[in-house]
Amino acid sequence: TLDRPGPFVKLAWCPNxxxxxxxxxxxxxxxxxxxxxxxxxxxxxxxDDITLPLLEHTIGSKGKQYHSFxxxxxxxxxxxxxxxxxxxxQVTICERIPLVLGLLxxxxxxxxxxxxxxxxxxVSYGSESGxxxxxxxxxxxxxxxxxxxxxxxxxxxxxxMEGYGLDIAKNMATVKDDRELLRIWKWLEMVSRLKxxxxxxxxxxNPFPGVQTMLELEKGDDGSRLFHSLGGDIPxxxxxxxxxxxxxxxxxxxxxxxxxxxxxxxxxxRLELNNEFERxxxxxxxxxxxxxxxxxxLGGSSEARRGxxxxxxQLNLISMALAGYSDNQSALWHEICRxxxxxxxxxxxVAAFAFLTSDPNDFExxxxxxxxxxxxxxxxxxxxxxxxxxxxxxGYVNDLxxxxxxxxxxxxxxxxGLSEMGVDLLQRYVEKTGDVQTxxxxxxxxxSQGLSFIDRRFEAWIDAYSELLDSWQLWNERxxxxxxxxxxxxxxxxxxxxxxxxxxxxxxxxxRAGEGAEEVA
Numbered sequence: 001t002l003d004r005p006g007p008f009v010k011l012a013w014c015p016n017x018x019x020x021x022x023x024x025x026x027x028x029x030x031x032x033x034x035x036x037x038x039x040x041x042x043x044x045x046x047x048d049d050i051t052l053p054l055l056e057h058t059i060g061s062k063g064k065q066y067h068s069f070x071x072x073x074x075x076x077x078x079x080x081x082x083x084x085x086x087x088x089x090q091v092t093i094c095e096r097i098p099l100v101l102g103l104l105x106x107x108x109x110x111x112x113x114x115x116x117x118x119x120x121x122x123v124s125y126g127s128e129s130g131x132x133x134x135x136x137x138x139x140x141x142x143x144x145x146x147x148x149x150x151x152x153x154x155x156x157x158x159x160x161m162e163g164y165g166l167d168i169a170k171n172m173a174t175v176k177d178d179r180e181l182l183r184i185w186k187w188l189e190m191v192s193r194l195k196x197x198x199x200x201x202x203x204x205x206n207p208f209p210g211v212q213t214m215l216e217l218e219k220g221d222d223g224s225r226l227f228h229s230l231g232g233d234i235p236x237x238x239x240x241x242x243x244x245x246x247x248x249x250x251x252x253x254x255x256x257x258x259x260x261x262x263x264x265x266x267x268x269x270r271l272e273l274n275n276e277f278e279r280x281x282x283x284x285x286x287x288x289x290x291x292x293x294x295x296x297x298l299g300g301s302s303e304a305r306r307g308x309x310x311x312x313x314q315l316n317l318i319s320m321a322l323a324g325y326s327d328n329q330s331a332l333w334h335e336i337c338r339x340x341x342x343x344x345x346x347x348x349x350v351a352a353f354a355f356l357t358s359d360p361n362d363f364e365x366x367x368x369x370x371x372x373x374x375x376x377x378x379x380x381x382x383x384x385x386x387x388x389x390x391x392x393x394x395g396y397v398n399d400l401x402x403x404x405x406x407x408x409x410x411x412x413x414x415x416x417g418l419s420e421m422g423v424d425l426l427q428r429y430v431e432k433t434g435d436v437q438t439x440x441x442x443x444x445x446x447x448s449q450g451l452s453f454i455d456r457r458f459e460a461w462i463d464a465y466s467e468l469l470d471s472w473q474l475w476n477e478r479x480x481x482x483x484x485x486x487x488x489x490x491x492x493x494x495x496x497x498x499x500x501x502x503x504x505x506x507x508x509x510x511x512r513a514g515e516g517a518e519e520v521a
Contacts, residue, residue, distance in 0.1 A: 030060030210417030
């Protein structure tokens with residue numbers, strides 16, 4: 001039974017579309033359409049009154065009345081309307097297109113739709129004129145599938161189900177294909193390791209400092225800064241040494257004792273094994289070892305000859321050019337290399353020749369090589385700690401930190417640490433990417449390691465991520481997050497206290513600080 005106010009001047013079923021009823025009330029400006037969804041007959045049903053699913057919509061426009069209408073037999077879902085003055089119009093009703101989507105989009109749609117989907121990875125859609133299919137292969141190659149599978153909510157959910165939480169080793173394995181996320185977890189792992197080894201000794205309140213935080217400790221501490229000749233094959237270069245600079249270089253991953261040549265060799269060997277020959281050779285030059293840089297490039301040329309002949313040829317030429325190095329600034333070698341250094345494709349090779357040919361007091365040109373790619377942030381910072389004086393170094397680091405924080409680039413955590421500017425950087429990252437998951441997990445991990453700097457945004461991120469886990473019904477992941485988040489607490493705060501019925505004071509001993517719960521009678 002349709003309970004609608006009348007009076008109706010006309011009711012008519014569509015002749016070529018089942019379940020579609022047109023209705024027109026007197027002096028109405030719209031024709032009402034009732035799309036009645038007829039279920040399959042249930043012979044076991046005992047009820048006389050069955051409530052039918054009903055979709056209702058209207059056609060028409062304001063200020064224009066209809067006198068009557070009629071369906072056309074020849075055209076599906078099409079009617080003619082007649083106005084009071086005899087004007088005739090034709091209206092085609094757009095057909096509903098129900099979708100059945102397959103396995104490829106099933107993960108996404110289960111977040112929003114509670115219905116079974118095709119197990120074949122297809123999309124099917126139908127109307128009165130037939131049923132149509134879109135094959136799974138076409139879906140996989142479509143832009144829609146790429147957008148859905150690459151959506152941040154899909155990626156966060158997938159990472160959560162893979163164990164993305166407060167276990168750094170598991171997190172690095174989970175995000176191994178995402179360079180930006182991998183770097184922030186590597187940074188947290190490195191800081192935790194340096195703390196456990198006792199190498200970061202000048203920390204006060206922030207257990208997760210950045211290079212900017214460490215260098216701030218050098219202000220006004222001129223007695224700790226020493227100016228040394230670089231020595232080796234490049235005696236005209238000088239470097240700065242201080243405890244803050246050394247700690248900053250440790251944060252950048254340059255975790256070797258420069259007084260121990262074997263320690264530097266081990267570091268360079270790791271880079272070679274990772275196929276980073278240009279980077280290894282440039283760092284060897286920063287420590288004054290020209291011959292070592294030449295041997296690294298020759299080894300890289302031999303290694304690349306099997307898979308990348310073009311790179312092998314370039315490394316061979318560069319090694320020969322380096323072999324002719326002379327410390328005499330007026331030599332022809334310096335003149336030619338100074339003119340041709342920007343022609344190299346690799347930023348490290350450009351920086352290497354800039355280092356050898358530029359003025360000893362000008363290291364800025366080395367930090368900004370003219371190439372398609374730049375030096376890694378950690379290498380720029382570590383080398384700047386070696387060759388820039390305090391004023392230039394602090395200005396360079398502060399400028400970089402500000403730019404990375406404004407851009408919301410997670411690499412900038414190396415600069416800012418989890419300071420106030422670091423939290424601003426994370427906030428900008430969340431606004432830019434929607435990845436509240438990573439921000440909340442970083443906040444949880446830092447809190448569990450004793451971070452005393454508290455920001456209200458930490459709680460906002462954690463609460464938002466907890467609600468996401470609840471909405472995805474990932475109860476185990478939510479419980480694990482809560483347990484790990486509280487694992488650093490000595491004991492949970494008291495929730496209930498016994499009070500005196502007469503004076504209302506607590507019966508127990510004086511409340512300890514930090515147990516901020518309400519007393520109840």
